[in-house]
Amino acid sequence: MTIPFTTNDAGALTIGGVPATDLAQQYGTPLYVYDVERIRGAIRAYRTAFDQHNVDYAVSYAAKAFASVAMFQVAAEEQAHLDVVSGGEIATAQKAGFNMANVSFNGNNKSDDELNYALEVGLGTIIVDNDFELVRLAKLAAAKGIKQKILLRIAPAVSAHTHEYIMTGQADSKFGFDVASGQVADAIKKAEAETSLDLLGLHAHIGSQIFEIEGFVAEAEKLVELAAANHFTPRVFDVGGGFGIQYTDDDKPLASNKFIDALVAVIEKGAHANGWDTPAIWIEPGRSIVGAAGTTLYTAGSSKTIPGVRTYQTVDGGMGDNIRPALYQADYQAVVADQATAPATTTVTLAGKYCESGDILIKDAKLPAIKPGDIIALLSTGAYGYSMASLYNRNPRPAVVFAENGKSQEVIRRETWEDLTDHDLDYQG
């Protein structure tokens, strides 16, 4: 399945109707560019899938995939809710003017400051991860005279097919209440007894970049089973995110409606069997909203050929703006921007500029011949790129640009060398 991208009549890459080389020239490289229409389309696809059923639902964009004021504003325009995991993401939502009632708050070690912040801004739902949090949140909410809506996060003991580091639903996980030891049963009782908490339902998340429906079905069945076993009538089941996307021609992602149809079927059946009204179904997709919409533009620099071994082609970014190849052995595909449809004539390993041998973006990429100054575009970099970017080697973080209908706009400005020393203080010792 060929990974989709758009080109103009000259065969040059365009993003949101703007030639990628123009974007590189105007904003510099490395540069993250989002095709906003694709972000909107991804949210709409989930909403349309739910609209085929007679269920209440929320498509909650998982902010961690790419958190920025502009992104949250687009999510709000598309009637998405928001799932945050830190005080910083709450602050970003506030700055974006996001309706706090539509925000949920995940995380396995929320601080008192973060919980108080959430309570003060009227954040819709707190997804309680563990007993330590449950007890503290009940007290903090009571002290403010608030009855806080919550979900309980369950570790559903479902192992998804994905990289070990991004699997989260297995029993041996740092996230959520354990089922087998009775933690879930205790937490449901405790939460129901707390007058400052309103237990809406249960939450689980099995992992990320998942292509099979089976794990989601098993997860939803587990949520139904747990609620029933604890004589708890759920108003919400939040099944998390994790829907896989296409990074290379080899990936075959499922259409959003396949996941939604399967999840709705399991939950409707469970509700019917237990005599419940069908609970609202919430999902928390991150990657599948922004991943394919994002492209990173780099400028080609030096290259090194080791005869009989390989050719390294360097770009002006790397693991600082995209840690995923180094961290998860993630695969990407690239095109040369001004000859995006030209046949591959060479094999090069795209290497970053960071002082690490592991700073490789793509091993043995098949591309047309590259010369210094060419713009190289890494496709499908919209998720967990900017959000996991670092300042390693004191390289400033790139700018982020949104492009739509032939127009572009910077939505996060490029950091400067001055920015990097902004927080440094002279040693007075």
Ligand SMILES: Cc1ncc(COP(=O)(O)O)c(C=O)c1O
């Ligand atoms: C609780 C929770 N929800 C949602 C997500 C978003 O996952 P993804 O970006 O794979 O859709 C994650 C990340 O894996 C998560 O931990």
Ligand SMILES: N[C@@H](CCCC[NH3+])C(=O)O
């Ligand atoms: N950061 C991971 C996904 C983790 C999702 C958060 N639980 C990635 O890039 O694939």
